[in-house]
Amino acid sequence: MPPTEQSASSERVPMMQRILDNPFLLLFLGVTLPTVLYLIWGIMEVASIPLAK
Template sequence: MSSNDHDNEPVPWLQQLLDNPFLLLFIGVMVPMVIYMAWGLIDIFTIPMAK
């Protein structure tokens, strides 16, 4: 078995994801931003109304 046998195999999607630094940067920025925005909105909507 030579190394040429492995050249025709498709690259797994997770490896493609982890090989893309800009996509990892985007995910690393967007996930905390979305979580903190959702947390803030939930916090705002749970404050009781003033009388």
């Protein structure tokens, strides 16, 4: 029995497809993730500098 339009439209869209289809979410992730990673990297670099005597 071939699928009808109603059953095809009621299928759940996979989570990754919903994420990748949302350009604003991709923009947000593309700006936020590098910013957070560089911030953490910078904090680790500053913390690793030995104290002056």
